[in-house]
Amino acid sequence: MDELSALLSTPVVTLGATTITLGQALIAGAALAGLLLLALGVSLWRSSRAGARAAAESAERAREAEDRLSDILKTQSEMQGRMATMAELFGSRQGEIARAMGERLDGMTHRLGQSIAEQTKATHENLSRLQERLAVIDAAQGNIQSLAGQVAGLQAILSNKQTRGAFGQARMEAIVADGLPPGSYEFQATLASGFRPDCLIRMPNGAPSLAIDAKFPLESFNAIRSAEGNEALLKAAVALFRRDMDVHIKAVADKYLVPGETQDTAFLFVPSESVFAEIHENHEAIVQRAHRARIVIVSPSLLMLSIQVIQSVLKDARMREQAHLIQGEVMRLMEDLGRLDERVRRLHGHFGQTAKDIDEILVSTAKVTKRGQRIEALEFGELPAAPEPAPRAVETKSGQLRLKVVEDE
Numbered sequence: 001m002d003e004l005s006a007l008l009s010t011p012v013v014t015l016g017a018t019t020i021t022l023g024q025a026l027i028a029g030a031a032l033a034g035l036l037l038l039a040l041g042v043s044l045w046r047s048s049r050a051g052a053r054a055a056a057e058s059a060e061r062a063r064e065a066e067d068r069l070s071d072i073l074k075t076q077s078e079m080q081g082r083m084a085t086m087a088e089l090f091g092s093r094q095g096e097i098a099r100a101m102g103e104r105l106d107g108m109t110h111r112l113g114q115s116i117a118e119q120t121k122a123t124h125e126n127l128s129r130l131q132e133r134l135a136v137i138d139a140a141q142g143n144i145q146s147l148a149g150q151v152a153g154l155q156a157i158l159s160n161k162q163t164r165g166a167f168g169q170a171r172m173e174a175i176v177a178d179g180l181p182p183g184s185y186e187f188q189a190t191l192a193s194g195f196r197p198d199c200l201i202r203m204p205n206g207a208p209s210l211a212i213d214a215k216f217p218l219e220s221f222n223a224i225r226s227a228e229g230n231e232a233l234l235k236a237a238v239a240l241f242r243r244d245m246d247v248h249i250k251a252v253a254d255k256y257l258v259p260g261e262t263q264d265t266a267f268l269f270v271p272s273e274s275v276f277a278e279i280h281e282n283h284e285a286i287v288q289r290a291h292r293a294r295i296v297i298v299s300p301s302l303l304m305l306s307i308q309v310i311q312s313v314l315k316d317a318r319m320r321e322q323a324h325l326i327q328g329e330v331m332r333l334m335e336d337l338g339r340l341d342e343r344v345r346r347l348h349g350h351f352g353q354t355a356k357d358i359d360e361i362l363v364s365t366a367k368v369t370k371r372g373q374r375i376e377a378l379e380f381g382e383l384p385a386a387p388e389p390a391p392r393a394v395e396t397k398s399g400q401l402r403l404k405v406v407e408d409e
């Protein structure tokens with residue numbers, strides 16, 4: 001017993017100032033084992049309660065799953081019925097749709113056939129019109145080719161100075177000859193100074209004539225067109241053209257502006273509308289210099305307009321010259337009208353006298369008729385009755401005679 005006590009008092013572990021003996025260690029181990037057993041029991045109790053609860057929850061979930069499964073089966077049967085109904089409905093609808101689609105396809109096929117036929121007809125008509133237009137285009141192309149050949153010939157003519165001058169002269173002469181009567185103009189007439197303008201238009205009432213020059217310096221102008229794109233050549237060509245125009249304008253003014261013989265203004269004819277427009281658009285200084293020299297630059301259309309104005313002036317002058325003849329004819333016409341009025345008045349008097357004579361004759365015949373009636377009725381013993389009104393000739397406003405019953409005079 002003492003040995004056991006000594007054994008239990010034997011120190012086992014020393015923790016700082018505290019010494020744990022074997023007995024204390026055994027007591028602590030026994031207490032710890034009791035605690036462990038207690039904790040194990042509590043844990044087993046809790047595990048048993050948790051298992052029971054889990055079993056209850058599993059049973060509840062099984063019942064819910066069974067209920068859900070029955071609901072699903074019920075819903076599945078309802079869905080099968082609905083699917084069968086929908087399948088039947090879809091079958092009937094599919095037949096209707098097939099019939100409707102067939103009818104629509106037939107209608108579309110018919111309309112498509114009509115549309116294709118109409119399109120074929122329209123295409124045929126369009127092709128026919130296109131062929132006609134192509135024929136017109138071919139004719140126009142032939143005209144264009146012919147015109148191109150004529151333009152080439154005109155270019156060849158204009159490239160030669162003499163032929164170009166003849167071309168301008170011929171065009172000016174055609175315009176003047178078409179617009180003025182013969183005798184009112186003269187080509188290549190000689191002035192008193194010895195110079196010969198291309199055309200000289202005779203103005204009425206002894207007024208001075210109008211001189212027209214058709215020798216336009218076209219070489220310098222063509223040099224301007226050829227030098228386009230080269231600044232140096234273009235500048236030199238413009239300077240040359242201005243110099244040539246100054247010289248030509250001065251020559252026309254000195255030669256053809258003769259006081260008392262020609263007008264104080266002369267025409268410088270340009271045979272091309274494009275050249276005329278180019279001069280007025282880009283060479284205003286030349287136009288102003290010509291105006292100061294009393295030289296008017298005219299194109300074919302402007303010359304034609306001027307000729308029409310001159311024609312009106314000539315016509316007015318001729319009318320003024322014939323005015324005294326017209327006045328004499330009017331005076332003689334008035335004399336004839338006076339004589340005609342006098343003769344009509346005399347004829348009216350004759351008609352009035354004739355109507356009066358006829359009235360008297362009718363009165364006499366009426367009396368004779370009445371007396372004859374009395375003799376026929378043997379009314380000698382009776383008093384003469386009042387004479388009945390006898391018809392009488394009366395003149396109307398239109399100069400005709402008509403019978404009118406009047407009292408016996």
